[in-house]
Amino acid sequence: MADFILEIGTEEIPSRFLSGMEEELVQAWKKVLHEHVLEYESLAAVSTPRRAVVSIKGLAEMQRESEEIVLGPPLRVAFAADGSPTKAAEGFARTQGVRLEDLFTEKNDKGEYLAARIRKGGRSAGEILAEVCPQIISGMSFPKRMRWGSSPFQYARPIHWIVALLDAAVIPFSVADIASGRHTWGHRVHSEGRIEVPSAQAYFQVIAEKGAVVLCGKERRKIICEQGDRLAAALGGRVLWNDDLLTEVQGLCEHPVPIIGDIQPKYLELPREVLLTSMETHQKCFGLEDEHGKLLPHFLTVLNIEPKNMQTVKQGWERVLTARLEDARFFWETDLAVPFDAWLAALDDVIFLAPLGSMGDKTRRLEQLAHFIATKINHPQPEQMKRAGRLSKSDLVSGMVGEFASLQGIMGGIYAGKKGESDWVAWALREQYMPAGPDTPAPTTLCGGVLSMSDKLDTLVGCFGLNMIPTGAADPYALRRAALGIIRIALQFNWRFDLAEFIAKAQSLYGEVNWKLSAEESLQKLLEFVNLRLKNYFTSQKGYDVVLVEAALGAGATDIWAANARLEALAQFAKGPEFEASVLTFKRAANIVRKLSAADAAKINGAFKQELLVEPADKALAAKLAELAPRFEALWREDNFSALFGLLSELRPVVDAFFDQVMVMSDDPAVRENRLNLLKCLVDRLGSLADFSALQI
Numbered sequence: 001m002a003d004f005i006l007e008i009g010t011e012e013i014p015s016r017f018l019s020g021m022e023e024e025l026v027q028a029w030k031k032v033l034h035e036h037v038l039e040y041e042s043l044a045a046v047s048t049p050r051r052a053v054v055s056i057k058g059l060a061e062m063q064r065e066s067e068e069i070v071l072g073p074p075l076r077v078a079f080a081a082d083g084s085p086t087k088a089a090e091g092f093a094r095t096q097g098v099r100l101e102d103l104f105t106e107k108n109d110k111g112e113y114l115a116a117r118i119r120k121g122g123r124s125a126g127e128i129l130a131e132v133c134p135q136i137i138s139g140m141s142f143p144k145r146m147r148w149g150s151s152p153f154q155y156a157r158p159i160h161w162i163v164a165l166l167d168a169a170v171i172p173f174s175v176a177d178i179a180s181g182r183h184t185w186g187h188r189v190h191s192e193g194r195i196e197v198p199s200a201q202a203y204f205q206v207i208a209e210k211g212a213v214v215l216c217g218k219e220r221r222k223i224i225c226e227q228g229d230r231l232a233a234a235l236g237g238r239v240l241w242n243d244d245l246l247t248e249v250q251g252l253c254e255h256p257v258p259i260i261g262d263i264q265p266k267y268l269e270l271p272r273e274v275l276l277t278s279m280e281t282h283q284k285c286f287g288l289e290d291e292h293g294k295l296l297p298h299f300l301t302v303l304n305i306e307p308k309n310m311q312t313v314k315q316g317w318e319r320v321l322t323a324r325l326e327d328a329r330f331f332w333e334t335d336l337a338v339p340f341d342a343w344l345a346a347l348d349d350v351i352f353l354a355p356l357g358s359m360g361d362k363t364r365r366l367e368q369l370a371h372f373i374a375t376k377i378n379h380p381q382p383e384q385m386k387r388a389g390r391l392s393k394s395d396l397v398s399g400m401v402g403e404f405a406s407l408q409g410i411m412g413g414i415y416a417g418k419k420g421e422s423d424w425v426a427w428a429l430r431e432q433y434m435p436a437g438p439d440t441p442a443p444t445t446l447c448g449g450v451l452s453m454s455d456k457l458d459t460l461v462g463c464f465g466l467n468m469i470p471t472g473a474a475d476p477y478a479l480r481r482a483a484l485g486i487i488r489i490a491l492q493f494n495w496r497f498d499l500a501e502f503i504a505k506a507q508s509l510y511g512e513v514n515w516k517l518s519a520e521e522s523l524q525k526l527l528e529f530v531n532l533r534l535k536n537y538f539t540s541q542k543g544y545d546v547v548l549v550e551a552a553l554g555a556g557a558t559d560i561w562a563a564n565a566r567l568e569a570l571a572q573f574a575k576g577p578e579f580e581a582s583v584l585t586f587k588r589a590a591n592i593v594r595k596l597s598a599a600d601a602a603k604i605n606g607a608f609k610q611e612l613l614v615e616p617a618d619k620a621l622a623a624k625l626a627e628l629a630p631r632f633e634a635l636w637r638e639d640n641f642s643a644l645f646g647l648l649s650e651l652r653p654v655v656d657a658f659f660d661q662v663m664v665m666s667d668d669p670a671v672r673e674n675r676l677n678l679l680k681c682l683v684d685r686l687g688s689l690a691d692f693s694a695l696q697i
Contacts (some may be wrong), residue, residue: 003167005053005197036279167199168199239286460526
């Protein structure tokens with residue numbers, strides 16, 4: 001068994017490329033080793049900005065050998081009457097790479113065939129590695145690729161060296177005019193320059209000791225966090241670690257060195273969000289806070305070098321960050337001096353979506369829509385929601401959001417509080433863009449939920465009316481995310497509403513627009529779109545079985561809360577002993593009604609006649625439906641869906657008896673129609689719980 005190391009040395013690759021590059025290398029090598037039947041003990045990939053490294057330990061030195069008998073043409077086709085081989089036999093031998101005289105006869109149930117014994121495997125690992133290494137490197141995908149020099153070869157960044165060692169032997173190949181070898185380059189400053197690697201086993205020690213490189217991203221992250229926490233603790237604080245930023249920072253360095261810098265206390269007067277955004281977005285620094293959650297006048301940054309004069313480097317970072325904070329303070333003071341009315345007037349010159357008018361138009365629609373939704377969900381302050389809708393986009397023209405776009409909404413809420421608006425309005429503005437994705441927080445306040453839902457509905461209605469409906473992976477206006485946001489908000493606050501009514505109200509608030517779809521067609525397409533998002537949410541995020549989801553949503557989904565509650569009850573019912581028998585029974589009834597011809601379906605409305613119930617089973621089913629009706633209605637009013645599904649155990653034996661003892665499609669037209677109406681009455685009642693025809697047993 002041998003060890004193999006492949007190092008691809010490059011110019012600095014963007015941090016965001018590294019994790020995907022590591023995963024792709026692992027998967028590519030697993031596939032190649034499997035295809036070539038090369039056994040190994042372990043395989044891993046690590047990376048820094050300047051190198052990607054694949055390590056394979058316990059690699060077999062030779063392919064596993066195997067023998068296979070390949071059948072060719074039948075003997076009657078392979079040989080002529082005089083016994084000489086035909087072109088079929090010659091072609092078979094040539095295809096299999098064997099001599100004609102090495103072919104033999106193989107007999108099976110179908111007759112006698114010409115056959116060849118093919119040996120596979122047996123190639124050396126070195127030979128295979130030299131063949132596949134260039135293929136894997138050339139096949140790497142990146143979010144962006146580039147060419148350099150006159151070569152057509154593309155990679156994330158120019159390749160400068162390649163190390164490829166199987167134990168102590170170099171695996172020879174070349175990529176982009178770079179020949180593989182045993183020499184690597186360490187850290188740009190702290191290493192010895194060009195370094196010879198004696199063997200694959202020695203690589204990790206050489207790159208760490210002579211190259212001064214921390215190869216593993218997890219190890220770099222650990223160093224940053226441990227040293228950063230220690231430095232912060234010495235100042236009586238803790239680092240405000242941002243996971244996304246931490247991942248980016250660990251990918252920007254090969255030799256992490258955390259340091260603490262100082263901030264002038266006057267900048268702590270800025271809002272916390274502004275300070276942290278200035279540090280994190282522009283300078284890749286982390287803030288510090290004390291035990292009470294108050295920001296400290298310090299920041300933590302990570303160097304990729306151990307400077308000779310740490311104080312000089314520290315002052316340089318402080319000088320750059322101070323310039324950013326000074327800009328932020330200027331925007332803060334300037335914005336506070338501008339009244340909301342000035343910003344609202346400026347919104348009329350900011351385009352929302354060309355055919356849909358300006359951001360000013362949007363806020364006037366949100367003013368009405370937020371008030372309407374607040375009234376429907378019994379919000380205690382609907383007038384405040386009206387004000388929030390009007391102010392919702394005002395911060396888009398502020399200086400601060402112009403500099404820090406990620407603070408839109410947040411700054412609106414902060415400015416609202418500073419300019420005398422109520423807490424209702426301030427929180428609504430802060431939370432209007434939540435949730436930003438499937439795994440991000442939803443609004444925590446009623447006012448935030450109302451404004452967020454209003455904003456998302458307005459965008460969805462406008463885009464669907466213009467037939468800008470997402471197709472495939474393309475979703476430039478994030479409409480899938482908007483629909484998911486509405487679903488999450490409705491479920492978080494347990495709001496009961498008719499989505500179709502909300503959509504119709506949002507449509508009515510648009511003025512003269514050259515719509516591509518009619519209001520009715522747009523509404524139906526939007527309901528279908530939300531229904532698909534709801535199905536995806538229940539299956540992928542909540543883990544429900546897709547069949548149960550389809551059955552629950554088949555009973556209606558415009559009341560999102562009720563659809564969720566019915567699904568929960570159905571999933572619980574599906575775990576019980578009555579489920580399979582109930583599904584078979586009620587699915588049979590649903591299918592009979594569903595398969596009626598158009599002419600028959602027009603006459604079947606669920607209103608049956610008692611005098612035409614001639615069989616005991618007819619009468620028993622009608623009596624049971626009458627008995628259960630008041631209980632069903634009472635439980636329905638209470639939203640007690642679990643108890644409603646429980647009624648099925650009482651109903652099923654009567655329905656089973658009906659099917660066993662009664663011919664539904666009677667020869668008597670009147671009796672047949674009456675029995676179909678009896679089933680229609682049953683199916684309509686059960687159909688409000690679930691679409692049993694969608695269930696599969």
